[in-house]
Amino acid sequence: MTPRDDADRNGSRWSDLDRPPLNATALRRGLVRAGGLWREVEVVQRTGSTNSDLVARAADGRAAEGAVLIAEEQSAARGRLDRRWTAPARSGLFFSVLLTPAEVPVARWGWLPLLTGVAVATGLSRAAGVDTALKWPNDLLVTVGGAERKAGGILAERAGPHGVVIGVGINVTLRAAELPVPGAGSLLLADAISTDRDTLLRAVLRSLEEWYGRWRAAGGDPGPSRLQEAYAAGCATLGRTVRAQLPGDRALTGEAVAVDGDGRLVLATEDGVREPVGAGDIVHLRPA
Incomplete structure:
Protein backbone atom coordinates (compact mmCIF):
# COMPACT_ATOMS: atom_id res chain seq x y z
CA MET A 1 0.00 0.00 0.00
CA THR A 2 1.36 3.41 -0.96
CA PRO A 3 1.50 6.35 1.52
CA ARG A 4 -1.27 8.03 -0.53
CA ASP A 5 -3.49 4.93 -0.30
CA ASP A 6 -2.87 4.73 3.43
CA ALA A 7 -3.75 8.41 3.83
CA ASP A 8 -7.00 7.94 1.94
CA ARG A 9 -7.89 4.87 3.99
CA ASN A 10 -7.33 6.75 7.23
CA GLY A 11 -9.21 9.85 6.12
CA SER A 12 -6.21 12.15 6.31
CA ARG A 13 -7.07 15.82 5.89
CA TRP A 14 -4.21 16.02 3.39
CA SER A 15 -5.30 13.02 1.28
CA ASP A 16 -6.17 15.34 -1.65
CA LEU A 17 -3.63 18.14 -1.87
CA ASP A 18 -5.76 19.93 -4.49
CA ARG A 19 -8.45 20.27 -1.84
CA PRO A 20 -6.90 21.57 1.38
CA PRO A 21 -9.07 21.81 4.49
CA LEU A 22 -10.74 25.03 5.56
CA ASN A 23 -8.86 27.13 8.09
CA ALA A 24 -11.38 27.45 10.91
CA THR A 25 -9.20 29.82 12.94
CA ALA A 26 -8.73 32.21 10.04
CA LEU A 27 -12.44 32.08 9.21
CA ARG A 28 -13.40 33.01 12.77
CA ARG A 29 -10.83 35.80 12.79
CA GLY A 30 -12.18 37.18 9.52
CA LEU A 31 -15.90 36.88 10.24
CA VAL A 32 -16.59 37.14 13.97
CA ARG A 33 -16.46 40.72 15.23
CA ALA A 34 -18.16 42.87 17.84
CA GLY A 35 -21.49 44.13 16.56
CA GLY A 36 -21.44 41.79 13.58
CA LEU A 37 -23.95 39.10 12.65
CA TRP A 38 -21.64 36.09 12.80
CA ARG A 39 -20.96 35.04 16.39
CA GLU A 40 -19.81 31.45 16.07
CA VAL A 41 -18.10 29.70 13.15
CA GLU A 42 -17.51 25.97 13.46
CA VAL A 43 -15.99 23.57 10.93
CA VAL A 44 -16.60 19.83 11.27
CA GLN A 45 -14.92 17.17 9.17
CA ARG A 46 -18.04 15.15 8.41
CA THR A 47 -21.71 15.12 9.32
CA GLY A 48 -25.02 14.00 7.92
CA SER A 49 -26.51 17.44 7.31
CA THR A 50 -25.44 20.82 8.65
CA ASN A 51 -29.07 21.97 8.39
CA SER A 52 -30.34 19.11 10.54
CA ASP A 53 -27.55 19.65 13.08
CA LEU A 54 -28.16 23.39 13.37
CA VAL A 55 -31.95 23.00 13.62
CA ALA A 56 -31.41 20.55 16.48
CA ARG A 57 -28.97 22.90 18.23
CA ALA A 58 -31.39 25.80 17.92
CA ALA A 59 -34.22 23.67 19.33
CA ASP A 60 -32.36 22.87 22.56
CA GLY A 61 -30.74 26.28 23.00
CA ARG A 62 -27.22 25.36 21.92
CA ALA A 63 -27.19 27.83 19.02
CA ALA A 64 -28.17 31.49 18.68
CA GLU A 65 -28.52 33.85 15.73
CA GLY A 66 -25.28 34.18 13.84
CA ALA A 67 -24.18 30.57 14.32
CA VAL A 68 -22.43 29.15 11.25
CA LEU A 69 -21.85 25.41 10.87
CA ILE A 70 -19.63 24.21 8.01
CA ALA A 71 -18.88 20.63 7.01
CA GLU A 72 -16.00 19.42 4.89
CA GLU A 73 -18.24 16.53 3.85
CA GLN A 74 -21.94 15.66 4.25
CA SER A 75 -23.34 12.15 4.07
CA ALA A 76 -27.05 13.03 4.11
CA ALA A 77 -27.29 16.49 2.57
CA ARG A 78 -30.78 17.44 1.43
CA GLY A 79 -32.20 19.78 -1.14
CA ARG A 80 -35.77 20.86 -1.77
CA LEU A 81 -38.43 18.11 -1.83
CA ASP A 82 -36.04 16.00 0.30
CA ARG A 83 -33.73 15.30 -2.63
CA ARG A 84 -30.32 13.87 -1.75
CA TRP A 85 -27.16 15.69 -2.73
CA THR A 86 -23.59 14.38 -2.48
CA ALA A 87 -20.11 15.66 -3.30
CA PRO A 88 -16.53 14.56 -2.54
CA ALA A 89 -14.98 15.79 0.69
CA ARG A 90 -13.62 19.36 0.56
CA SER A 91 -14.85 19.80 -3.03
CA GLY A 92 -17.32 22.54 -2.14
CA LEU A 93 -18.80 24.80 0.47
CA PHE A 94 -21.43 23.08 2.59
CA PHE A 95 -22.73 25.25 5.41
CA SER A 96 -25.77 26.40 7.36
CA VAL A 97 -26.54 29.59 9.28
CA LEU A 98 -29.12 30.37 11.95
CA LEU A 99 -31.12 33.60 11.59
CA THR A 100 -33.79 34.96 13.95
CA PRO A 101 -35.32 38.05 12.28
CA ALA A 102 -37.58 38.99 15.20
CA GLU A 103 -38.36 42.46 13.85
CA VAL A 104 -39.57 41.08 10.51
CA PRO A 105 -43.15 39.78 10.12
CA VAL A 106 -43.19 36.00 9.64
CA ALA A 107 -45.14 36.51 6.40
CA ARG A 108 -41.96 38.00 4.89
CA TRP A 109 -39.60 35.23 5.99
CA GLY A 110 -40.19 33.52 2.63
CA TRP A 111 -37.75 36.03 1.19
CA LEU A 112 -34.85 34.56 3.17
CA PRO A 113 -33.83 31.84 0.63
CA LEU A 114 -34.13 34.38 -2.20
CA LEU A 115 -32.06 36.87 -0.19
CA THR A 116 -29.46 34.15 0.36
CA GLY A 117 -29.34 33.50 -3.38
CA VAL A 118 -28.66 37.17 -4.08
CA ALA A 119 -25.98 37.24 -1.38
CA VAL A 120 -24.25 34.09 -2.64
CA ALA A 121 -24.28 35.31 -6.25
CA THR A 122 -22.88 38.67 -5.18
CA GLY A 123 -20.15 37.11 -3.04
CA LEU A 124 -19.09 34.65 -5.75
CA SER A 125 -18.99 37.39 -8.37
CA ARG A 126 -16.59 39.35 -6.19
CA ALA A 127 -14.35 36.52 -5.04
CA ALA A 128 -14.50 33.97 -7.87
CA GLY A 129 -15.16 36.22 -10.85
CA VAL A 130 -18.01 33.93 -11.90
CA ASP A 131 -21.34 35.21 -13.14
CA THR A 132 -23.79 33.23 -11.01
CA ALA A 133 -27.45 33.34 -12.04
CA LEU A 134 -30.45 32.38 -9.92
CA LYS A 135 -33.08 29.86 -10.91
CA TRP A 136 -36.25 30.47 -8.94
CA PRO A 137 -36.52 29.72 -6.12
CA ASN A 138 -33.22 28.33 -4.85
CA ASP A 139 -30.76 27.10 -7.49
CA LEU A 140 -27.39 28.68 -8.31
CA LEU A 141 -26.44 28.47 -11.99
CA VAL A 142 -23.13 28.90 -13.77
CA THR A 143 -22.16 28.63 -17.44
CA VAL A 144 -19.94 25.70 -18.44
CA GLY A 145 -18.99 25.37 -22.09
CA GLY A 146 -21.83 27.65 -23.12
CA ALA A 147 -24.43 25.61 -21.22
CA GLU A 148 -26.31 26.53 -18.07
CA ARG A 149 -25.41 24.23 -15.17
CA LYS A 150 -26.52 23.96 -11.55
CA ALA A 151 -23.57 24.61 -9.22
CA GLY A 152 -25.40 24.94 -5.93
CA GLY A 153 -28.61 25.23 -4.02
CA ILE A 154 -30.24 26.73 -0.95
CA LEU A 155 -32.56 25.12 1.61
CA ALA A 156 -34.47 27.03 4.32
CA GLU A 157 -35.96 25.26 7.33
CA ARG A 158 -37.82 26.62 10.34
CA ALA A 159 -35.96 26.28 13.62
CA GLY A 160 -38.69 26.64 16.23
CA PRO A 161 -41.04 29.63 16.32
CA HIS A 162 -38.34 32.29 16.15
CA GLY A 163 -35.65 31.08 13.78
CA VAL A 164 -34.76 29.90 10.30
CA VAL A 165 -31.79 27.77 9.31
CA ILE A 166 -30.50 28.47 5.81
CA GLY A 167 -28.35 25.78 4.22
CA VAL A 168 -26.10 26.43 1.23
CA GLY A 169 -24.22 23.97 -0.95
CA ILE A 170 -21.83 25.16 -3.66
CA ASN A 171 -19.77 22.94 -5.96
CA VAL A 172 -16.32 24.53 -6.02
CA THR A 173 -13.69 22.12 -7.39
CA LEU A 174 -15.78 19.25 -8.75
CA ARG A 175 -14.20 17.88 -11.91
CA ALA A 176 -16.27 16.75 -14.88
CA ALA A 177 -15.96 13.07 -13.94
CA GLU A 178 -17.24 13.80 -10.42
CA LEU A 179 -20.46 15.57 -11.36
CA PRO A 180 -23.46 13.71 -9.89
CA VAL A 181 -25.79 14.42 -12.84
CA PRO A 182 -25.29 15.73 -16.40
CA GLY A 183 -26.82 19.13 -15.59
CA ALA A 184 -24.46 19.85 -12.71
CA GLY A 185 -21.50 22.22 -12.75
CA TYR A 212 -29.65 40.42 5.70
CA GLY A 213 -28.93 43.63 7.60
CA ARG A 214 -30.43 45.75 4.83
CA TRP A 215 -33.55 43.57 4.59
CA ARG A 216 -34.01 43.43 8.36
CA ALA A 217 -33.62 47.21 8.70
CA ALA A 218 -36.45 47.60 6.17
CA GLY A 219 -38.71 45.33 8.23
CA GLY A 220 -38.34 42.61 5.63
CA ASP A 221 -39.88 44.75 2.89
CA PRO A 222 -38.25 43.62 -0.39
CA GLY A 223 -38.91 47.01 -2.02
CA PRO A 224 -37.07 49.54 0.19
CA SER A 225 -34.30 47.00 0.87
CA ARG A 226 -33.89 46.66 -2.95
CA LEU A 227 -33.95 42.88 -2.54
CA GLN A 228 -36.81 42.37 -4.98
CA GLU A 229 -34.99 44.47 -7.58
CA ALA A 230 -31.70 42.64 -7.07
CA LEU A 246 -47.12 22.18 -8.53
CA PRO A 247 -48.29 20.34 -5.42
CA GLY A 248 -51.12 17.93 -6.10
CA ASP A 249 -49.62 16.72 -9.41
CA ARG A 250 -50.75 19.88 -11.19
CA ALA A 251 -48.58 21.49 -13.86
CA LEU A 252 -48.66 25.02 -15.19
CA THR A 253 -46.84 26.33 -18.26
CA GLY A 254 -46.28 29.99 -19.04
CA GLU A 255 -43.79 32.81 -19.33
CA ALA A 256 -42.12 33.82 -16.07
CA VAL A 257 -42.79 37.56 -16.04
CA ALA A 258 -42.11 38.72 -12.47
CA VAL A 259 -41.25 37.90 -8.88
CA GLY A 272 -53.85 35.64 -20.58
CA VAL A 273 -54.00 34.76 -16.88
CA ARG A 274 -51.20 35.77 -14.54
CA GLU A 275 -50.80 33.16 -11.83
CA PRO A 276 -48.35 33.42 -8.90
CA VAL A 277 -46.49 30.25 -7.97
CA GLY A 278 -45.32 30.00 -4.37
CA ALA A 279 -43.97 26.46 -4.37
CA GLY A 280 -43.08 23.89 -6.97
CA ASP A 281 -40.43 22.58 -9.33
CA ILE A 282 -39.56 24.90 -12.20
CA VAL A 283 -38.25 23.61 -15.54
CA HIS A 284 -36.77 26.10 -18.00
CA LEU A 285 -38.25 25.26 -21.40
CA ARG A 286 -36.46 27.84 -23.55
CA PRO A 287 -33.69 30.44 -23.17
CA ALA A 288 -34.54 34.02 -22.34
Missing part, protein backbone atom coordinates in the same frame (compact mmCIF):
# COMPACT_ATOMS: atom_id res chain seq x y z
CA SER A 186 -18.88 23.77 -10.51
CA LEU A 187 -16.94 26.99 -10.13
CA LEU A 188 -13.83 25.21 -11.38
CA LEU A 189 -15.57 24.14 -14.59
CA ALA A 190 -16.96 27.67 -14.98
CA ASP A 191 -13.37 29.01 -15.08
CA ALA A 192 -13.41 30.75 -11.70
CA ILE A 193 -10.42 33.00 -11.09
CA SER A 194 -10.20 31.57 -7.56
CA THR A 195 -11.34 28.31 -5.99
CA ASP A 196 -9.83 29.05 -2.58
CA ARG A 197 -12.69 27.96 -0.33
CA ASP A 198 -11.65 30.15 2.62
CA THR A 199 -11.73 33.25 0.43
CA LEU A 200 -15.03 32.26 -1.19
CA LEU A 201 -16.73 31.48 2.10
CA ARG A 202 -15.69 34.76 3.68
CA ALA A 203 -16.99 36.67 0.65
CA VAL A 204 -20.33 34.83 0.67
CA LEU A 205 -20.91 35.24 4.42
CA ARG A 206 -19.97 38.92 4.35
CA SER A 207 -22.39 39.44 1.48
CA LEU A 208 -25.10 37.55 3.36
CA GLU A 209 -24.52 39.71 6.44
CA GLU A 210 -24.83 42.85 4.31
CA TRP A 211 -28.06 41.82 2.54
CA TYR A 231 -33.30 39.22 -7.24
CA ALA A 232 -35.15 40.05 -10.46
CA ALA A 233 -31.93 41.38 -12.01
CA GLY A 234 -30.08 38.12 -11.32
CA CYS A 235 -32.92 35.67 -11.93
CA ALA A 236 -32.36 33.50 -15.01
CA THR A 237 -35.95 32.24 -14.83
CA LEU A 238 -37.56 35.56 -15.73
CA GLY A 239 -38.34 36.02 -19.41
CA ARG A 240 -38.41 32.29 -20.09
CA THR A 241 -41.18 29.88 -20.85
CA VAL A 242 -41.24 27.48 -17.92
CA ARG A 243 -43.21 24.54 -16.61
CA ALA A 244 -44.14 24.65 -12.93
CA GLN A 245 -44.75 21.26 -11.35
CA ASP A 260 -43.97 39.51 -6.76
CA GLY A 261 -43.76 41.19 -3.35
CA ASP A 262 -44.19 37.85 -1.60
CA GLY A 263 -41.31 36.24 -3.50
CA ARG A 264 -43.64 34.20 -5.72
CA LEU A 265 -42.91 33.57 -9.38
CA VAL A 266 -45.63 35.05 -11.61
CA LEU A 267 -46.44 33.10 -14.76
CA ALA A 268 -48.36 34.51 -17.72
CA THR A 269 -50.27 31.66 -19.33
CA GLU A 270 -51.45 31.37 -22.94
CA ASP A 271 -55.02 32.30 -21.94
Whole structure:
Protein backbone atom coordinates (compact mmCIF):
# COMPACT_ATOMS: atom_id res chain seq x y z
CA MET A 1 0.00 0.00 0.00
CA THR A 2 1.36 3.41 -0.96
CA PRO A 3 1.50 6.35 1.52
CA ARG A 4 -1.27 8.03 -0.53
CA ASP A 5 -3.49 4.93 -0.30
CA ASP A 6 -2.87 4.73 3.43
CA ALA A 7 -3.75 8.41 3.83
CA ASP A 8 -7.00 7.94 1.94
CA ARG A 9 -7.89 4.87 3.99
CA ASN A 10 -7.33 6.75 7.23
CA GLY A 11 -9.21 9.85 6.12
CA SER A 12 -6.21 12.15 6.31
CA ARG A 13 -7.07 15.82 5.89
CA TRP A 14 -4.21 16.02 3.39
CA SER A 15 -5.30 13.02 1.28
CA ASP A 16 -6.17 15.34 -1.65
CA LEU A 17 -3.63 18.14 -1.87
CA ASP A 18 -5.76 19.93 -4.49
CA ARG A 19 -8.45 20.27 -1.84
CA PRO A 20 -6.90 21.57 1.38
CA PRO A 21 -9.07 21.81 4.49
CA LEU A 22 -10.74 25.03 5.56
CA ASN A 23 -8.86 27.13 8.09
CA ALA A 24 -11.38 27.45 10.91
CA THR A 25 -9.20 29.82 12.94
CA ALA A 26 -8.73 32.21 10.04
CA LEU A 27 -12.44 32.08 9.21
CA ARG A 28 -13.40 33.01 12.77
CA ARG A 29 -10.83 35.80 12.79
CA GLY A 30 -12.18 37.18 9.52
CA LEU A 31 -15.90 36.88 10.24
CA VAL A 32 -16.59 37.14 13.97
CA ARG A 33 -16.46 40.72 15.23
CA ALA A 34 -18.16 42.87 17.84
CA GLY A 35 -21.49 44.13 16.56
CA GLY A 36 -21.44 41.79 13.58
CA LEU A 37 -23.95 39.10 12.65
CA TRP A 38 -21.64 36.09 12.80
CA ARG A 39 -20.96 35.04 16.39
CA GLU A 40 -19.81 31.45 16.07
CA VAL A 41 -18.10 29.70 13.15
CA GLU A 42 -17.51 25.97 13.46
CA VAL A 43 -15.99 23.57 10.93
CA VAL A 44 -16.60 19.83 11.27
CA GLN A 45 -14.92 17.17 9.17
CA ARG A 46 -18.04 15.15 8.41
CA THR A 47 -21.71 15.12 9.32
CA GLY A 48 -25.02 14.00 7.92
CA SER A 49 -26.51 17.44 7.31
CA THR A 50 -25.44 20.82 8.65
CA ASN A 51 -29.07 21.97 8.39
CA SER A 52 -30.34 19.11 10.54
CA ASP A 53 -27.55 19.65 13.08
CA LEU A 54 -28.16 23.39 13.37
CA VAL A 55 -31.95 23.00 13.62
CA ALA A 56 -31.41 20.55 16.48
CA ARG A 57 -28.97 22.90 18.23
CA ALA A 58 -31.39 25.80 17.92
CA ALA A 59 -34.22 23.67 19.33
CA ASP A 60 -32.36 22.87 22.56
CA GLY A 61 -30.74 26.28 23.00
CA ARG A 62 -27.22 25.36 21.92
CA ALA A 63 -27.19 27.83 19.02
CA ALA A 64 -28.17 31.49 18.68
CA GLU A 65 -28.52 33.85 15.73
CA GLY A 66 -25.28 34.18 13.84
CA ALA A 67 -24.18 30.57 14.32
CA VAL A 68 -22.43 29.15 11.25
CA LEU A 69 -21.85 25.41 10.87
CA ILE A 70 -19.63 24.21 8.01
CA ALA A 71 -18.88 20.63 7.01
CA GLU A 72 -16.00 19.42 4.89
CA GLU A 73 -18.24 16.53 3.85
CA GLN A 74 -21.94 15.66 4.25
CA SER A 75 -23.34 12.15 4.07
CA ALA A 76 -27.05 13.03 4.11
CA ALA A 77 -27.29 16.49 2.57
CA ARG A 78 -30.78 17.44 1.43
CA GLY A 79 -32.20 19.78 -1.14
CA ARG A 80 -35.77 20.86 -1.77
CA LEU A 81 -38.43 18.11 -1.83
CA ASP A 82 -36.04 16.00 0.30
CA ARG A 83 -33.73 15.30 -2.63
CA ARG A 84 -30.32 13.87 -1.75
CA TRP A 85 -27.16 15.69 -2.73
CA THR A 86 -23.59 14.38 -2.48
CA ALA A 87 -20.11 15.66 -3.30
CA PRO A 88 -16.53 14.56 -2.54
CA ALA A 89 -14.98 15.79 0.69
CA ARG A 90 -13.62 19.36 0.56
CA SER A 91 -14.85 19.80 -3.03
CA GLY A 92 -17.32 22.54 -2.14
CA LEU A 93 -18.80 24.80 0.47
CA PHE A 94 -21.43 23.08 2.59
CA PHE A 95 -22.73 25.25 5.41
CA SER A 96 -25.77 26.40 7.36
CA VAL A 97 -26.54 29.59 9.28
CA LEU A 98 -29.12 30.37 11.95
CA LEU A 99 -31.12 33.60 11.59
CA THR A 100 -33.79 34.96 13.95
CA PRO A 101 -35.32 38.05 12.28
CA ALA A 102 -37.58 38.99 15.20
CA GLU A 103 -38.36 42.46 13.85
CA VAL A 104 -39.57 41.08 10.51
CA PRO A 105 -43.15 39.78 10.12
CA VAL A 106 -43.19 36.00 9.64
CA ALA A 107 -45.14 36.51 6.40
CA ARG A 108 -41.96 38.00 4.89
CA TRP A 109 -39.60 35.23 5.99
CA GLY A 110 -40.19 33.52 2.63
CA TRP A 111 -37.75 36.03 1.19
CA LEU A 112 -34.85 34.56 3.17
CA PRO A 113 -33.83 31.84 0.63
CA LEU A 114 -34.13 34.38 -2.20
CA LEU A 115 -32.06 36.87 -0.19
CA THR A 116 -29.46 34.15 0.36
CA GLY A 117 -29.34 33.50 -3.38
CA VAL A 118 -28.66 37.17 -4.08
CA ALA A 119 -25.98 37.24 -1.38
CA VAL A 120 -24.25 34.09 -2.64
CA ALA A 121 -24.28 35.31 -6.25
CA THR A 122 -22.88 38.67 -5.18
CA GLY A 123 -20.15 37.11 -3.04
CA LEU A 124 -19.09 34.65 -5.75
CA SER A 125 -18.99 37.39 -8.37
CA ARG A 126 -16.59 39.35 -6.19
CA ALA A 127 -14.35 36.52 -5.04
CA ALA A 128 -14.50 33.97 -7.87
CA GLY A 129 -15.16 36.22 -10.85
CA VAL A 130 -18.01 33.93 -11.90
CA ASP A 131 -21.34 35.21 -13.14
CA THR A 132 -23.79 33.23 -11.01
CA ALA A 133 -27.45 33.34 -12.04
CA LEU A 134 -30.45 32.38 -9.92
CA LYS A 135 -33.08 29.86 -10.91
CA TRP A 136 -36.25 30.47 -8.94
CA PRO A 137 -36.52 29.72 -6.12
CA ASN A 138 -33.22 28.33 -4.85
CA ASP A 139 -30.76 27.10 -7.49
CA LEU A 140 -27.39 28.68 -8.31
CA LEU A 141 -26.44 28.47 -11.99
CA VAL A 142 -23.13 28.90 -13.77
CA THR A 143 -22.16 28.63 -17.44
CA VAL A 144 -19.94 25.70 -18.44
CA GLY A 145 -18.99 25.37 -22.09
CA GLY A 146 -21.83 27.65 -23.12
CA ALA A 147 -24.43 25.61 -21.22
CA GLU A 148 -26.31 26.53 -18.07
CA ARG A 149 -25.41 24.23 -15.17
CA LYS A 150 -26.52 23.96 -11.55
CA ALA A 151 -23.57 24.61 -9.22
CA GLY A 152 -25.40 24.94 -5.93
CA GLY A 153 -28.61 25.23 -4.02
CA ILE A 154 -30.24 26.73 -0.95
CA LEU A 155 -32.56 25.12 1.61
CA ALA A 156 -34.47 27.03 4.32
CA GLU A 157 -35.96 25.26 7.33
CA ARG A 158 -37.82 26.62 10.34
CA ALA A 159 -35.96 26.28 13.62
CA GLY A 160 -38.69 26.64 16.23
CA PRO A 161 -41.04 29.63 16.32
CA HIS A 162 -38.34 32.29 16.15
CA GLY A 163 -35.65 31.08 13.78
CA VAL A 164 -34.76 29.90 10.30
CA VAL A 165 -31.79 27.77 9.31
CA ILE A 166 -30.50 28.47 5.81
CA GLY A 167 -28.35 25.78 4.22
CA VAL A 168 -26.10 26.43 1.23
CA GLY A 169 -24.22 23.97 -0.95
CA ILE A 170 -21.83 25.16 -3.66
CA ASN A 171 -19.77 22.94 -5.96
CA VAL A 172 -16.32 24.53 -6.02
CA THR A 173 -13.69 22.12 -7.39
CA LEU A 174 -15.78 19.25 -8.75
CA ARG A 175 -14.20 17.88 -11.91
CA ALA A 176 -16.27 16.75 -14.88
CA ALA A 177 -15.96 13.07 -13.94
CA GLU A 178 -17.24 13.80 -10.42
CA LEU A 179 -20.46 15.57 -11.36
CA PRO A 180 -23.46 13.71 -9.89
CA VAL A 181 -25.79 14.42 -12.84
CA PRO A 182 -25.29 15.73 -16.40
CA GLY A 183 -26.82 19.13 -15.59
CA ALA A 184 -24.46 19.85 -12.71
CA GLY A 185 -21.50 22.22 -12.75
CA SER A 186 -18.88 23.77 -10.51
CA LEU A 187 -16.94 26.99 -10.13
CA LEU A 188 -13.83 25.21 -11.38
CA LEU A 189 -15.57 24.14 -14.59
CA ALA A 190 -16.96 27.67 -14.98
CA ASP A 191 -13.37 29.01 -15.08
CA ALA A 192 -13.41 30.75 -11.70
CA ILE A 193 -10.42 33.00 -11.09
CA SER A 194 -10.20 31.57 -7.56
CA THR A 195 -11.34 28.31 -5.99
CA ASP A 196 -9.83 29.05 -2.58
CA ARG A 197 -12.69 27.96 -0.33
CA ASP A 198 -11.65 30.15 2.62
CA THR A 199 -11.73 33.25 0.43
CA LEU A 200 -15.03 32.26 -1.19
CA LEU A 201 -16.73 31.48 2.10
CA ARG A 202 -15.69 34.76 3.68
CA ALA A 203 -16.99 36.67 0.65
CA VAL A 204 -20.33 34.83 0.67
CA LEU A 205 -20.91 35.24 4.42
CA ARG A 206 -19.97 38.92 4.35
CA SER A 207 -22.39 39.44 1.48
CA LEU A 208 -25.10 37.55 3.36
CA GLU A 209 -24.52 39.71 6.44
CA GLU A 210 -24.83 42.85 4.31
CA TRP A 211 -28.06 41.82 2.54
CA TYR A 212 -29.65 40.42 5.70
CA GLY A 213 -28.93 43.63 7.60
CA ARG A 214 -30.43 45.75 4.83
CA TRP A 215 -33.55 43.57 4.59
CA ARG A 216 -34.01 43.43 8.36
CA ALA A 217 -33.62 47.21 8.70
CA ALA A 218 -36.45 47.60 6.17
CA GLY A 219 -38.71 45.33 8.23
CA GLY A 220 -38.34 42.61 5.63
CA ASP A 221 -39.88 44.75 2.89
CA PRO A 222 -38.25 43.62 -0.39
CA GLY A 223 -38.91 47.01 -2.02
CA PRO A 224 -37.07 49.54 0.19
CA SER A 225 -34.30 47.00 0.87
CA ARG A 226 -33.89 46.66 -2.95
CA LEU A 227 -33.95 42.88 -2.54
CA GLN A 228 -36.81 42.37 -4.98
CA GLU A 229 -34.99 44.47 -7.58
CA ALA A 230 -31.70 42.64 -7.07
CA TYR A 231 -33.30 39.22 -7.24
CA ALA A 232 -35.15 40.05 -10.46
CA ALA A 233 -31.93 41.38 -12.01
CA GLY A 234 -30.08 38.12 -11.32
CA CYS A 235 -32.92 35.67 -11.93
CA ALA A 236 -32.36 33.50 -15.01
CA THR A 237 -35.95 32.24 -14.83
CA LEU A 238 -37.56 35.56 -15.73
CA GLY A 239 -38.34 36.02 -19.41
CA ARG A 240 -38.41 32.29 -20.09
CA THR A 241 -41.18 29.88 -20.85
CA VAL A 242 -41.24 27.48 -17.92
CA ARG A 243 -43.21 24.54 -16.61
CA ALA A 244 -44.14 24.65 -12.93
CA GLN A 245 -44.75 21.26 -11.35
CA LEU A 246 -47.12 22.18 -8.53
CA PRO A 247 -48.29 20.34 -5.42
CA GLY A 248 -51.12 17.93 -6.10
CA ASP A 249 -49.62 16.72 -9.41
CA ARG A 250 -50.75 19.88 -11.19
CA ALA A 251 -48.58 21.49 -13.86
CA LEU A 252 -48.66 25.02 -15.19
CA THR A 253 -46.84 26.33 -18.26
CA GLY A 254 -46.28 29.99 -19.04
CA GLU A 255 -43.79 32.81 -19.33
CA ALA A 256 -42.12 33.82 -16.07
CA VAL A 257 -42.79 37.56 -16.04
CA ALA A 258 -42.11 38.72 -12.47
CA VAL A 259 -41.25 37.90 -8.88
CA ASP A 260 -43.97 39.51 -6.76
CA GLY A 261 -43.76 41.19 -3.35
CA ASP A 262 -44.19 37.85 -1.60
CA GLY A 263 -41.31 36.24 -3.50
CA ARG A 264 -43.64 34.20 -5.72
CA LEU A 265 -42.91 33.57 -9.38
CA VAL A 266 -45.63 35.05 -11.61
CA LEU A 267 -46.44 33.10 -14.76
CA ALA A 268 -48.36 34.51 -17.72
CA THR A 269 -50.27 31.66 -19.33
CA GLU A 270 -51.45 31.37 -22.94
CA ASP A 271 -55.02 32.30 -21.94
CA GLY A 272 -53.85 35.64 -20.58
CA VAL A 273 -54.00 34.76 -16.88
CA ARG A 274 -51.20 35.77 -14.54
CA GLU A 275 -50.80 33.16 -11.83
CA PRO A 276 -48.35 33.42 -8.90
CA VAL A 277 -46.49 30.25 -7.97
CA GLY A 278 -45.32 30.00 -4.37
CA ALA A 279 -43.97 26.46 -4.37
CA GLY A 280 -43.08 23.89 -6.97
CA ASP A 281 -40.43 22.58 -9.33
CA ILE A 282 -39.56 24.90 -12.20
CA VAL A 283 -38.25 23.61 -15.54
CA HIS A 284 -36.77 26.10 -18.00
CA LEU A 285 -38.25 25.26 -21.40
CA ARG A 286 -36.46 27.84 -23.55
CA PRO A 287 -33.69 30.44 -23.17
CA ALA A 288 -34.54 34.02 -22.34
